[in-house]
Amino acid sequence: MMNRFLGVLFVSLWLGGCATMANIDQQIAVTTIPDGADVKMGNITSVTPMSATVPGGYSIPQSIQISKEGYQPQTVSVQRGFRTSALVQDFFPGLLLGPIPLIVDAITGDWWYVANASYTVRLIPIAGYNPNNKTDVR
Numbered sequence: 001m002m003n004r005f006l007g008v009l010f011v012s013l014w015l016g017g018c019a020t021m022a023n024i025d026q027q028i029a030v031t032t033i034p035d036g037a038d039v040k041m042g043n044i045t046s047v048t049p050m051s052a053t054v055p056g057g058y059s060i061p062q063s064i065q066i067s068k069e070g071y072q073p074q075t076v077s078v079q080r081g082f083r084t085s086a087l088v089q090d091f092f093p094g095l096l097l098g099p100i101p102l103i104v105d106a107i108t109g110d111w112w113y114v115a116n117a118s119y120t121v122r123l124i125p126i127a128g129y130n131p132n133n134k135t136d137v138r
Contacts, residue, residue: 024056025053025054025055025056026053026054026056026113026114026117027051027052027053027054027117028041028051028052028054028061028064028078028114028117028118028119029049029050029051029117029118029119030046030048030049030050030051030052030064030066030119030120030121031048031049031050031118031119031120031121032048032049032066032068032120032121032122032123033120033121033122033123034068034123035048035049036048036068037066037067037068037071037121037123038066038067038068039064039065039066040064040065041054041061041063041064041065041078042054042059042061042062044061048066054114056109056110056112056113056114057108057109057110057111057112058108058109058112059109060078060080060112060113060114061078062077062078063075063076063077063078064076064077064078064119066121066123068123069131070125070126070129070131071123071124071125071126072123072124072125072126074121074123074124076119076121078114078116079114079115079116080112080113080114080115081112081113081114081115082111082112083110083111083112083113
């Protein structure tokens, strides 16, 4: 009976200390002024206003590319944060398990999350752009 209890306690501490267990997909919303811009975020493409689900960890897109005819293309960096609580959760079970939780989370990147989930970008018109000729008159 005591061995079973210790086994359950051991597994609970082991799994509870891993950020991989807490990794969830997150939403990123992108709006532009004006609406209707093309958005590319990693392998996701859409038109503003848009919201997309992105994975956590190392798979979080690095940037958002925005373009619209008659406006200058823009690139916005996706702000990522570091889960310090996950590091603490990895450390304490690591006292019993060694570096297993730290190694798993370091390999998977599951300490990272999307820090800013909403982006609004004001598009800048191209000077001298003529939509009838669809050429840039500079």
